Amino acid sequence: MNENLKSIEDMIRNGDLIFAVLSNIRKGAQKTYNKLDIKPVLIKGSQLYHVTYQYEKKVLHDNFEATELIDLLDEVMGNYFKQGVFYATDGDYQLLFNKKMEGKIITKPPSRFKVEQEHNRKKNYIIPDGEPCDFMTHLGLMDSDGRVFKKKYDKFRQLNKYLEFVSDSLGRLEDLDVIRIIDFGCGKAYLTFALYYYLVKLQNRNVEIIGLDLKEDVIRFCNDTASALGYDGLTFELGDIKDYETEKTVDMVVSLHACDTATDEALIKSVGWDAKIIFAVPCCQHELFKQLENPAMNPLLRYGVIKDKLATLVTDSLRASALECVGYDVQMLEFIDMEHTPKNVLIRAYKADKTEEAIMRAQKEYQLLKATFKAKPSIDRLLMMK
Ligand SMILES: C[S@@+](CC[C@H](N)C(=O)[O-])C[C@H]1O[C@@H](n2cnc3c(N)ncnc32)[C@H](O)[C@@H]1O
Known part of the structure; x- marks a missing residue:
């Protein structure tokens, strides 16, 4: 797990993630999808994460357990996507990677709230x-x-x-x-x-x-x-x-x-x-x-x-x-x-x-x-x- 992803990993394990968008493909990466959206979903009482893969001309979907989602993030963040914005209960986290694969996180006050999933x-x-x-x-x-x-x-x-x-x-x-x-x-x-x-x-x-x-x-x-x-x-x-x-x-x-x-x-x-x-x-x-x-x-x-x-x-x-x-x-x-x-x-x-x-x-x-x-x-x- 990349060091910069540690706090994101905790956020997911604690069930605090509300929504995420991964974008900005690294130059030279072999391009497949353009963007990933992630949102938590309750399926048969289990907390899963619904991932939407946005390609040029199609959109695919998959559901992941928390550990699988963390593995996916570890695979794509930095190596493929240079940016991930993670909206959590306690704040918005923008994770950015530079050319040297060094990452930084910019934190802002929360702009999204979790009530929706529970309420619905x-x-x-x-x-x-x-x-x-x-x-x-x-x-x-x-x-x-x-x-x-x-x-x-x-x-x-x-x-x-x-x-x-x-x-x-x-x-x-x-x-x-x-x-x-x-x-x-x-x-x-x-x-x-x-x-x-x-x-x-x-x-x-x-x-x-x-x-x-x-x-x-x-x-x-x-x-x-x-x-x-x-x-x-x-x-x-x-x-x-x-x-x-x-x-x-x-x-x-x-x-x-x-x-x-x-x-x-x-x-x-x-x-x-x-x-x-x-x-x-x-x-x-x-x-x-x-x-x-x-x-x-x-x-x-x-x-x-x-x-x-x-x-x-x-x-x-x-x-x-x-x-x-x-x-x-x-x-x-x-x-x-x-x-x-x-x-x-x-x-x-x-x-x-x-x-x-x-x-x-x-x-x-x-x-x-x-x-x-x-x-x-x-x-x-x-x-x-x-
Ligand atoms: C698959 S179960 C469905 C039980 C319940 N209605 C449900 O949907 O959960 C079908 C039930 O219909 C009953 N059954 C089938 N034919 C019947 C009949 N001719 N008269 C009375 N009960 C019948 C069976 O004994 C069985 O318990």
Whole structure:
């Protein structure tokens, strides 16, 4: 490490760096990039440094840990760049190297402040990192001081993303005294507990939420957890989506990552109950894989991996289209899942007052898409209901 970089190294290790720009290429150096920008970023709870390499005609990005960033600075400062300006919490440091590679540092009072990163991070999450939250602690996602465990950050982000989607939709349930929700295929129910916490503890609403799953041990675990937390109005039942019946009104149906045609069963139940809101994140869309047929699309159907993606797209598009046919407004949104694929689709549907004409148009579209692929999807049953 160059002597003149020692204070910069300390600045980075102490987490005091706010922003840096490296520029002014040494004469005779073999030129690659023109300039480097460095800024700290929090990724999955880890402090990293986002480095932007500015070339003549392109810009590349990379993320470094503190030690890697220090190695990079050691490599380029003086040898390649003659100047680096480092904005830190306690001052602005201009590091300059002369022809003989002698460096000096000019220090000025701080002109940038660190609040932004911290502020944005907290502002962006409905359940923030750093504030104790009972179900998160109970389920082992954060410690008792509210710090989210590093290994659980994916779940933490997914859960907050989900709540953002819920918060967007809440206006549609405004006039209800009690919101009745069924969560089909709730699994260990992190997202169900998050939904309860958000509606009851953060929004002060009365709810009756039922989580349904096929697995007995999971249901037992979830009911024990709900009792331990004192979450009245949240219960879990053992059962299959297709057999689930209720006499009560159902305002919202959630079905997140229930496999294959379980999503169709959830959508069919939701429409049967006239649910105002449906949230479905399908997964493992196997049903159409064996059915798809269309000679004009052979290149899309010949290769398993491509056909699989196409089958997924056609399945979910038919689901969305079928919901349009029975009077729902549908949005397809990108959701985060960790277990299957890095990203997947949330079908968000709202019960709407559609014109006869709009329904007819949707039905034509649905039939045409189905015919295009000679598909016979389970979601067909939805159209037979109305
Ligand atoms: C991948 S987990 C998803 C759990 C949770 N919804 C989430 O997104 O984190 C899928 C769950 O759906 C349940 N499931 C699948 N098919 C079902 C069905 N027909 N009826 C009830 N539960 C079902 C499974 O038992 C499993 O626990």
